[in-house]
Amino acid sequence: MSVSSSSATRRRTFAAVGTVAALALALTACGSSESSTSDSSSMPGMDHGSATASASVAPGGTFNAADVEFAQQMIPHHQQAIEMAKLADGRAADPEIKALAAAIEKAQDPEIDTMKGWLKSWGKPLPAASMGDMPGMDHGSNGSGMPGMMSDQDMRGLEAAKGKDFDKKFAQLMIGHHEGAVTMAEAERKKGADADAKKLADAVITAQTAEIEKMNKIIARL
Template identity: 75%
Template sequence: MSASPSAAARRRTLAAAGTVAALALTLAACGSSEGSKSSDSSMPGMNHSSGNSTSAPATPGGAFNDADVLFAQQMIPHHQQAIEMAKLADDRAADPEIKDLAAAIEKAQDPEINTMKGWLKSWDKPLPSPSSSMGDMPGMNHDSGGSSGMVGMMSDQDMTDLKAAAGKDFDKKFAQLMIGHHQGAVTMAKDEQKNGSNTDARKLADAVVAAQTAEIEKMNKILDRL
């Protein structure tokens, strides 16, 4: 008679064990399902509620307005002419300070030209034509001087006279013309400081004002002793 209760007890134990095992399997399946969801959310491009906004690339060139575009479109040829003038000093200037100043202008303004061209491309705005007088560009002031209408730009005759000069005569002409050229660049840069919205363009405008104002002062001192 004692064997029957023992057999019954074993059956109850086995049944209970089966229930526990089934429950464990159910819990494991749930956990696996949750884990799968968690894993999916961590896959690239799957989590749409976070991460994408911070990893997305910024708008090319950053926010900009018409003043920023005009600043770049006008300052590029303005810088290009300054570099053309500076290159003449290599074999025409006599004064060491003029030679040093010309070299500094080339070194500073050539990279700035490339930077501004990059902005215009990223903004999907036209680059100034190398052969254009810029007279047809939006916002050009045709009464501001120079052949292009941009403030401080040299006329064709100015450039011809500078190319024909040499020695001390070149040094004086170069300083006089470059002072006017720099003053034009400073005026354009101050317009950008006032009206522009692009952070990088405004920083470049700050740099132009600081550097070219200092160079104007230096050239005035050179003229005083020539």
């Protein structure tokens, strides 16, 4: 074989090897791209829809605005009921009124502590003050979002009453107060998210509805 023929053969061989190598590299790159795409889609949290849904939920969140409002408003509402109940000592004459006042104080004081604990754990502020101490809190509709709250005048009238007069005033005012609490609890049951808050709302509805019925019977016989 001549030198020129040998050189031509070597050039053809190198060209063929170069073509094969280039094809191999292209196939490898293509495979890597497909593998990368597949791996990304299979990685947790890489699905766009799932990531969006997760972002809408606060980490560890179990409550919503309705739960916060329920606790912030029910605390002063309960506080006023306890203030009313304490007035029965030395003023009430009817045994059932005395027992009812004691039951209200015993039940609602721990509930206040419970709701304060929720607000603290949620990072939300406690009510600034007892609404019963604030001016303009008229009985019934008062513009505060808390139905059933007594006015200062209501409280002074109850404080000045004694005996049968106190018993009747107490029952009448507490019925309105309880009806307001039931309204607030029903709103929590419908709109709230926290399981414990909704459970307390159920308890308020059950207990205070029963007490309303009892007080209506007391008024009927006084």
